[in-house]
Amino acid sequence: MPQSIDFKGVVFAPIAGYSDVGARKVSAMRGADMTYTEMVSAKGLVYGSEKTEDLLRTTDSEKIKCVQIFGSEPYYISKAVEHKALEKFDVIDINMGCPVPKIVKNGEGSALLENIPLAQEIVRSAKVVGKPVTVKYRLGVNAQNIIAVDFGKAMQDAGASAITVHGRTREQMYAGKADWQEIAKVKKAVNIPVFVNGDIVDKTSYQEAMTATGCDGAMIARGALGNPKIFSDIKGIDIENYSLKQDILTHLNTMLEFHHPNFVACNFKKHLAYYCRGMRGQRQIKLDAYASKTIDDIRRVIDRYF
Numbered sequence: 001m002p003q004s005i006d007f008k009g010v011v012f013a014p015i016a017g018y019s020d021v022g023a024r025k026v027s028a029m030r031g032a033d034m035t036y037t038e039m040v041s042a043k044g045l046v047y048g049s050e051k052t053e054d055l056l057r058t059t060d061s062e063k064i065k066c067v068q069i070f071g072s073e074p075y076y077i078s079k080a081v082e083h084k085a086l087e088k089f090d091v092i093d094i095n096m097g098c099p100v101p102k103i104v105k106n107g108e109g110s111a112l113l114e115n116i117p118l119a120q121e122i123v124r125s126a127k128v129v130g131k132p133v134t135v136k137y138r139l140g141v142n143a144q145n146i147i148a149v150d151f152g153k154a155m156q157d158a159g160a161s162a163i164t165v166h167g168r169t170r171e172q173m174y175a176g177k178a179d180w181q182e183i184a185k186v187k188k189a190v191n192i193p194v195f196v197n198g199d200i201v202d203k204t205s206y207q208e209a210m211t212a213t214g215c216d217g218a219m220i221a222r223g224a225l226g227n228p229k230i231f232s233d234i235k236g237i238d239i240e241n242y243s244l245k246q247d248i249l250t251h252l253n254t255m256l257e258f259h260h261p262n263f264v265a266c267n268f269k270k271h272l273a274y275y276c277r278g279m280r281g282q283r284q285i286k287l288d289a290y291a292s293k294t295i296d297d298i299r300r301v302i303d304r305y306f
């Protein structure tokens with residue numbers, strides 16, 4: 001476990017259904033400085049849900065391991081961070097940006113943007129184990145209520161070690177353009193490290209985002225799906241004879257080390273749909289990927305097209 005964490009660099013985002021142990025491993029191998037699990041329920045952890053623990057597999061390839069939890073009750077947050085399954089993680093990130101109605105309805109995710117005192121209490125509750133606590137949030141609920149600067153300051157006051165700001169509002173979900181200018185205001189207003197998030201898809205957009213915001217680091221979600229090489233491209237790491245197929249197989253085989261083959265076969269289809277992005281004949285590749293039923297079917301698709 002790193003002694004003290006330098007919050008900077010290019011990091012692989014928490015993405016529900018995608019930031020699995022294999023995706024995190026290939027991202028880290030290609031240069032991601034930190035890697036996040038997808039959001040896991042604090043309550044789910046406390047009540048011993050096996051499905052929740054399954055999302056928390058890691059490998060030693062991950063340099064700085066971050067677990068993202070969500071919840072609205074400080075009690076469950078403080079219990080969850082003490083859970084054995086979280087021991088191996090270096091950083092605890094709290095989700096305060098998820099716009100999904102099911103989550104918001106429970107007062108979790110981006111609902112916390114509307115309750116700053118509770119959001120602060122949650123950060124303080126997560127600090128009980130002494131690990132750095134970070135927060136990922138959105139600009140506000142909607143364009144009329146941009147609160148990113150005040151929220152960032154409040155998270156800093158509550159003891160957050162760093163923040164990631166996704167440059168969209170809850171109402172925007174994933175549509176429209178991320179507003180990096182609002183993130184720049186947050187960076188100016190706080191003393192803790194800030195990560196810019198939203199619409200970074202290559203080295204050019206990374207450089208633009210960093211210049212526009214002056215942030216300490218950048219978080220990449222969709223731009224890294226099917227494209228782990230984005231991290232080495234951004235960092236200027238030259239990989240001799242790069243093989244996407246090798247990354248795909250590492251991803252697949254890592255998942256198989258930890259999960260049931262049926263689960264992996266089902267989950268890997270959507271990764272293949274990203275891995276073939278931009279390739280000729282991608283429509284047919286996706287059809288074949290989605291028609292796969294077993295790991296052997298998945299391997300046949302990989303061998304045929306990559």
Ligand SMILES: Cc1cc2nc3c(=O)[nH]c(=O)nc-3n(C[C@H](O)[C@H](O)[C@H](O)COP(=O)(O)O)c2cc1C
Nearest residue numbers: 013014015016038039166198199200220221222223
């Ligand atoms: C399918 C999907 C699942 C996501 N799951 C999470 C999640 O579990 N936790 C989280 O903080 N953000 C989640 N996000 C948001 C991303 O981490 C990121 O903030 C957003 O996609 C913007 O970054 P990008 O433009 O690089 O994709 C998710 C996004 C997508 C598209």
